[in-house]
Amino acid sequence: MLTYYLVLNVPFDASDEDIRNRYLQMVKKHTPENDPERFRKITEAYEAIQTERKRIASKLFGSFNVKDYEEALLSLVEAREVKRRGATLHELFQSEKNS
Structure with a gap:
């Protein structure tokens, strides 16, 4: 479901309309x-x-038909689109301190 x-x-x-518009x-x-x-x-x-009825049924009865936790985690990772960004100076300095 997540x-x-x-x-x-x-x-x-999100409402049915919000979900539809985003889709x-x-x-x-x-x-x-x-x-x-x-x-x-x-x-x-x-x-x-897509509909409130499907969301409720999914919450009640579950939507994961995954037998393996690794597959479940992989599906969560693949759910989001990768957005690349550059590291900030603060992040670079923090990583240098932690090394």
Whole structure:
């Protein structure tokens, strides 16, 4: 359940309309031609939490069909899109102190 919210980057208390709008934004950005794997994950996440009824059922009965914890952790890691950024001077100095 958590991975679906992370994939769509919506809060847990998001309305049906907020989820739908976010889904449409992401589908426009990650088309099946450009990024088929990301598109599949976005669509799967949307289908799982698109309505309040599905979200409640998922919370009650669970959504993880994963038998292995490593697979569950991997799916959480892959849920978010990687955003690259440069380290700040403060972070560089902190890492130097810790070394």
